[in-house]
Amino acid sequence: MTAAPAIPKGLEGVVAAETEMSFINGQKGILEYVGIPIGELSAHSNFEETVFLLWNRRLPSKAELDSFTRELRGQYDPPAAVMQRISELPKDAQPMHVLRTMISLLALYDTTPNANDVASAREKSLKILASAPAIVANFDRYRRGEAPIKPDDSLSFAENFLYMLNGKRPTATMARAFDVCMILHADHGLNNSTFTARVIISTLSDVYSALTGAVGSLRGPLHGGANEGVMDMLNAIPSVDAAEAFVMDKLVRKDRIMGFGHRVYKTKDPRATDLQSLAKQLAEDTGNTALYEKSHRIEQVMEREVGAKGIYPNVDFYSATTYHCIGLKLDLFTPMFAMSRLAGWSGHLLEQLSDNRLYRPTVRYVGPHNQPYTPMDQRS
Numbered sequence: 001m002t003a004a005p006a007i008p009k010g011l012e013g014v015v016a017a018e019t020e021m022s023f024i025n026g027q028k029g030i031l032e033y034v035g036i037p038i039g040e041l042s043a044h045s046n047f048e049e050t051v052f053l054l055w056n057r058r059l060p061s062k063a064e065l066d067s068f069t070r071e072l073r074g075q076y077d078p079p080a081a082v083m084q085r086i087s088e089l090p091k092d093a094q095p096m097h098v099l100r101t102m103i104s105l106l107a108l109y110d111t112t113p114n115a116n117d118v119a120s121a122r123e124k125s126l127k128i129l130a131s132a133p134a135i136v137a138n139f140d141r142y143r144r145g146e147a148p149i150k151p152d153d154s155l156s157f158a159e160n161f162l163y164m165l166n167g168k169r170p171t172a173t174m175a176r177a178f179d180v181c182m183i184l185h186a187d188h189g190l191n192n193s194t195f196t197a198r199v200i201i202s203t204l205s206d207v208y209s210a211l212t213g214a215v216g217s218l219r220g221p222l223h224g225g226a227n228e229g230v231m232d233m234l235n236a237i238p239s240v241d242a243a244e245a246f247v248m249d250k251l252v253r254k255d256r257i258m259g260f261g262h263r264v265y266k267t268k269d270p271r272a273t274d275l276q277s278l279a280k281q282l283a284e285d286t287g288n289t290a291l292y293e294k295s296h297r298i299e300q301v302m303e304r305e306v307g308a309k310g311i312y313p314n315v316d317f318y319s320a321t322t323y324h325c326i327g328l329k330l331d332l333f334t335p336m337f338a339m340s341r342l343a344g345w346s347g348h349l350l351e352q353l354s355d356n357r358l359y360r361p362t363v364r365y366v367g368p369h370n371q372p373y374t375p376m377d378q379r380s
Contacts, residue, residue: 007364012263016359017198020057021347022187026264031271033187034058042274047157047182047340048072051129054187054347055122069156075130076151076160078102079109082131083138083148091143095136095335096219100212102135103128107208114206118353124207125346132339133157137164140332158182161339166327174326177282178336181322184271184315185337187344189264193217193224197345198352199359207349214345215338224337229258230320231330234294243297251305259317260302266310275318282325295321 008014023032031038033050034057041050048069052060060068082105089098106128107113112120138148141164149164158179162170170178188194196217200210218224237246250257262269276296283292299313323333 004364010263016195017190017352019190019348019351021054021344021351022189024189024264026262026266029265029267029270029273031188031269038184038270039274042180042183045183047179047186047343050183050186051343054343055125055350072126072130072157073153073155073160075127076134076153078106078131078134081109082106083134086135086139086142086148089139089142093139093143095139095331096215096225096338098139099132099136099335099338100215100219103132103215104208104212106131107206110208113208116201116204116206116353118350121201121207121349121353122346125211125342125349128207128211129339129342129346132342133161134164136332136335136339137161140165140329141167162326173282173285177278177322178326180274180278181319181336182340182343184274185319185340187341187347191223192220193341194345194348198348201349201352202356202359204356207346210349211342211345214341218338218341219334224334224341226258226314227316227320227323227333227337228330230316231324231333233258234291234320237294237298240290240293240297243294244301247298247301247305257298257302259313259320260306261311262314265312265314268312269314271315272313272318275315275322276313279318279321279325282322286325286327288321288325291321291324 020034023035024030033041034053036053036059041053045053049060049065051072052065052068082102085105086098086102110124110127113124115121115124134151141148146167149167151160152163153160155163155169156175156179159170159175162174162178190198193214197210197214200213201207221229237243247257279295280292283289295318299317302311302313319337320333323336324330328336
């Protein structure tokens with residue numbers, strides 16, 4: 001009898017779609033957006049241009065970028081009814097639940113919420129992406145007892161978010177740091193949340209449903225929620241000198257070190273390389289040098305102890321330090337990831353819709369057969 005073929009757990013290694021958006025070589029630590037190395041984009045581009053690149057599979061001309069930027073800024077302000085709902089939410093609600101709920105709520109104020117041709121999907125994706133900063137920032141203000149702040153369409157995506165969050169325009173360093181974070185998190189192949197978005201839109205559902213589902217996927221601690229775990233770990237280490245003993249104790253007990261290891265990368269995540277430089281600079285600028293040094297010491301110990309096993313820092317490791325230095329609360333870390341990844345999810349929705357086929361994988365049944373039905377009075 002021929003044995004049934006093995007099923008890769010978690011669908012590891014299974015090719016489920018084709019994309020022109022991002023390329024990953026985990027063995028060599030390469031990440032490219034439409035063929036451009038991520039380091040080139042983080043050094044020379046901005047988030048708005050990166051979104052255009054992902055959605056159009058090419059860099060824009062100056063006129064095209066100016067037009068796209070105006071279009072995005074013109075959608076910064078969500079419907080008044082949506083913003084009113086924020087003031088009616090429990091103040092102890094988790095921001096990721098708020099973001100997921102508000103994206104779904106946006107559909108109720110769209111006169112054609114189910115339109116899913118490519119042009120309509122792009123329009124709705126732009127509105128959701130543009131609205132997300134106002135939703136996240138003003139929920140945080142509401143729970144702090146601060147008055148809401150309307151978006152400023154003279155500001156970039158990164159500047160506008162930090163302005164609404166803090167009530168003042170950010171420094172150039174802070175704005176650039178946040179902009180780079182948005183670039184680095186924008187897309188990453190067929191990860192769990194991206195797969196979720198593509199599966200939902202493949203039913204010819206709607207953009208709001210697909211992006212709501214993607215946010216739900218991202219918030220899991222094995223996905224986008226991992227950066228919060230990194231910060232919890234750093235806070236649990238009392239000093240730089242205590243970092244090595246902390247790591248060694250974790251390794252002896254075979255506990256996971258948050259921010260290390262990746263399903264794809266067998267070398268250092270290229271996004272972590274960019275974020276490390278950013279985190280170091282921000283730590284020095286904001287008086288958080290000890291936090292960065294704890295992170296760096298953990299990386300050194302992990303390199304010495306398990307580097308040969310291909311366990312290296314991933315994007316979450318230094319993004320935690322970066323977000324902390326920007327001044328974000330811990331439970332806003334994952335919403336920041338989601339705000340950026342809305343760009344990638346939306347690009348994948350457009351790609352899926354342009355040549356759609358319903359996702360319908362099969363499953364192998366491993367249960368019993370021909371079991372008798374036992375009447376209730378005969379069951380033990």
